[in-house]
Amino acid sequence: MMLQCPRAGVRNRLAEGSFVRIKQQNNYPPDRDSLSGFFYFAKLSAMNFWQKLKKPIMAIAPMANVTDAAFRRMFAECGAPDVFWTEFVSVEGLLSRGRERLLPDLWFSENEHPIVAQIFGGKPEQFEEVGALIRELKFDGVDINMGCPDTGVEKSGGGAALINTPGVAKQIIRALKKGVGDMPVSVKTRIGYSKNEIAEWIPSLLEEGLAALTVHLRTRKEMSDVPAHWDLAPGIVEFRNRLAPQTILLGNGDIYTLSDAHARVKESGFDGVMIGRGIFGNPWFFSGRTPDVRERLMTMIKHTELFEEIYKSNLPKKEGALKNFDVMKKHFKAYVSGWDNAKELRVKLMETENASHVRNIIEKFLASSK
Ligand SMILES: Cc1cc2nc3c(=O)[nH]c(=O)nc-3n(C[C@H](O)[C@H](O)[C@H](O)COP(=O)(O)O)c2cc1C
Numbered sequence: 001m002m003l004q005c006p007r008a009g010v011r012n013r014l015a016e017g018s019f020v021r022i023k024q025q026n027n028y029p030p031d032r033d034s035l036s037g038f039f040y041f042a043k044l045s046a047m048n049f050w051q052k053l054k055k056p057i058m059a060i061a062p063m064a065n066v067t068d069a070a071f072r073r074m075f076a077e078c079g080a081p082d083v084f085w086t087e088f089v090s091v092e093g094l095l096s097r098g099r100e101r102l103l104p105d106l107w108f109s110e111n112e113h114p115i116v117a118q119i120f121g122g123k124p125e126q127f128e129e130v131g132a133l134i135r136e137l138k139f140d141g142v143d144i145n146m147g148c149p150d151t152g153v154e155k156s157g158g159g160a161a162l163i164n165t166p167g168v169a170k171q172i173i174r175a176l177k178k179g180v181g182d183m184p185v186s187v188k189t190r191i192g193y194s195k196n197e198i199a200e201w202i203p204s205l206l207e208e209g210l211a212a213l214t215v216h217l218r219t220r221k222e223m224s225d226v227p228a229h230w231d232l233a234p235g236i237v238e239f240r241n242r243l244a245p246q247t248i249l250l251g252n253g254d255i256y257t258l259s260d261a262h263a264r265v266k267e268s269g270f271d272g273v274m275i276g277r278g279i280f281g282n283p284w285f286f287s288g289r290t291p292d293v294r295e296r297l298m299t300m301i302k303h304t305e306l307f308e309e310i311y312k313s314n315l316p317k318k319e320g321a322l323k324n325f326d327v328m329k330k331h332f333k334a335y336v337s338g339w340d341n342a343k344e345l346r347v348k349l350m351e352t353e354n355a356s357h358v359r360n361i362i363e364k365f366l367a368s369s370k
Contacts, residue, residue: 047182049114049140050211050248056265057272058258058286059083059214059250060279062118062143062188065327069107070307074299075279076111079287082272084108084115088145091121091130092156104311104322106137114140116186120148122157124171131179141211142180144172146189149220160220163193166204173208184211188252188274191232192219198232202239212248213240214274224277228253233268250274258288281334293339297362300335304328304355314354325353332358 060067060075062085072084086106093102108115117139119130127144134142146169148159155161162169169187177185187205191198196219205213215236217228233251240249251270255261256278264273279285283299291299308314311323332349336342345365352358 047140048184048211050184050186051246053082053114053248053272055271056262057082057248057250058261059272059274060085061252061274061276062086062088062116062145063276064088065323066280066330068105068307068323068327069109069112069310070303071283071331072112072115073109073306074283074303075286076109078283078299079285079289080111081275081286082114083141084112085143085274086115086117088118088120088148090156091119091126091158092123094119094130094133095126101322106134106139107310108139116141116143118143118145118188120145120153120156120158121172122161122165122168124168124175127172127175128179131176131183133179135180135183139183141184141186142176143186143188143212143214144176146187146205147216147220149223160190160193163189163197163201163220166201170204170208173205173210186210186212186214186248188214188216190216190218190220191229191236194219194221196229196232198235198239202236203243206239206244206247209244210247212250214250214252216252218253224253230254230264230268233264233270237269248272252276254278258285281331281337294366296335297366300332301355301359301362303331303335304358308355328358 058081060072060081060083064087067085067087075081075084086108089102089105093099106117117134117137119134119142121127131142145153145159146162148154150159153159153161157165157168162172173185173187187210189201189205192201202213202215217230217232218224218226230251230253237249240247248271250272251264251268252274255264255273255275260278261273261275264270275285281296283303284291307323307328308325312321313323313325313327315321329350333346336346336349345361348361349358352361
């Protein structure tokens with residue numbers, strides 16, 4: 001059964017056709033040979049999409065094992081943000097023999113433009129080559145993660161560890177810029193490592209002429225455990241206005257509704273916001289619609305079937321699964337909440353192993369609650 005998401009104002013770019021044909025229609029995975037000659041150079045010269053966006057800019061946050069192609073495709077249908085982001089991908093991994101396994105994290109469809117690829121790593125010499133790859137994959141922009149607190153990521157010298165090595169962070173930006181040509185380079189970071197370091201860290205990044213800078217308004221030490229420090233936003237805007245007025249500034253942290261998003265932009269002076277946990281289970285976030293339970297559940301089925309189709313999650317790994325079906329379970333939790341008997345349904349969904357199990361359970365639930 002196909003579910004039509006109703007129109008959601010100007011932001012909504014309704015996808016055409018069947019999800020079942022997604023690969024043929026949208027070139028999964030992107031065909032690099034098709035990018036050649038005049039078209040390639042025409043595309044490069046049409047860059048910096050950031051400057052063309054209407055403000056306030058609303059972006060979906062990069063989130064590992066959340067913002068994959070299936071998840072983003074649901075937003076493209078139900079109410080698209082102004083900018084999509086991929087999950088982050090290791091630069092080191094993209095240069096290794098394991099690259100083939102990472103490339104699915106960089107798949108996207110034509111309905112997800114503008115889309116930014118996020119990468120992480122700590123070795124400047126690896127960024128130029130990866131930048132050239134991102135450019136070939138036809139992304140609209142590339143973003144460097146300088147805020148992830150994961151110990152594995154930090155061990156590589158990347159993520160939040162770069163806040164402690166601003167010289168390396170600069171070299172990374174410069175190397176990436178060489179690799180991507182005209183494609184806009186952005187950074188997503190935090191306000192400091194163990195304490196507020198805005199006064200040194202933010203200018204050091206702004207000096208590099210970034211197309212955009214996203215600031216998650218917490219320190220690395222704070223993880224996501226304290227309320228985001230939105231009171232620090234005006235100071236960041238002041239640095240931007242003085243040092244790099246052309247750099248687009250996005251704020252991030254604790255935005256759970258569209259009206260929160262607009263209020264934060266207004267108070268802060270940022271050009272826009274990036275939303276993370278607030279969009280879980282809610283592909284209608286940017287449309288401002290609140291669908292009923294039936295529509296939520298039917299959309300969840302569609303999301304699950306799309307995930308399975310793209311990542312073959314119904315197969316064992318050695319037979320070609322690209323992502324584990326369990327990735328969907330955090331989405332189930334988010335879609336199935338906010339009504340009386342939701343918990344019972346959630347518990348059943350936690351036991352599922354593929355999309356047809358999910359469809360059976362939901363169809364039975366909806367039939368019994370008529
Ligand atoms: C499950 C999960 C995965 C995340 N993965 C990434 C990532 O790959 N790259 C990144 O820059 N931030 C990542 N983040 C951080 C978010 O992008 C965002 O900065 C953080 O959740 C704060 O925003 P929020 O309060 O709106 O959720 C992740 C967060 C979550 C919850």
